Amino acid sequence: MNIFNLGGQGRASGESERATGPATCSRKGCRAGAEWQLLWNNPRIHTPDRRKVWLSCGEHRDWLEDYLQTRGLWKEILPFTASQTTANEAG
Numbered sequence: 542m543n544i545f546n547l548g549g550q551g552r553a554s555g556e557s558e559r560a561t562g563p564a565t566c567s568r569k570g571c572r573a574g575a576e577w578q579l580l581w582n583n584p585r586i587h588t589p590d591r592r593k594v595w596l597s598c599g600e601h602r603d604w605l606e607d608y609l610q611t612r613g614l615w616k617e618i619l620p621f622t623a624s625q626t627t628a629n630e631a632g
């Protein structure tokens with residue numbers, strides 16, 4: 542007779558599955574497919590040549606751009622293609 546003790550099984554924390562699924566909008570709660578990528582940089586925590594990337598659907602591009610511009614973080618917007626990979630995102 543076996544008794545399986547499941548109580549001690551910890552759940553992986555900080556799990557990130559971002560890179561594997563289909564690219565979707567970075568706007569919270571939005572699951573639309575990405576059409577644009579917004580490149581930004583926070584000079585307080587990033588080196589000047591560093592670029593963070595947010596993906597955006599067509600609907601939220603303006604919202605995200607405004608959000609970044611208001612904070613002085615926005616750099617540029619590029620069209621996002623599904624075949625594109627962010628494998629070069631290092632550091």
Ligand SMILES: [Zn+2]
Nearest residue numbers: 566571598601
């Ligand atoms: Zn969206």
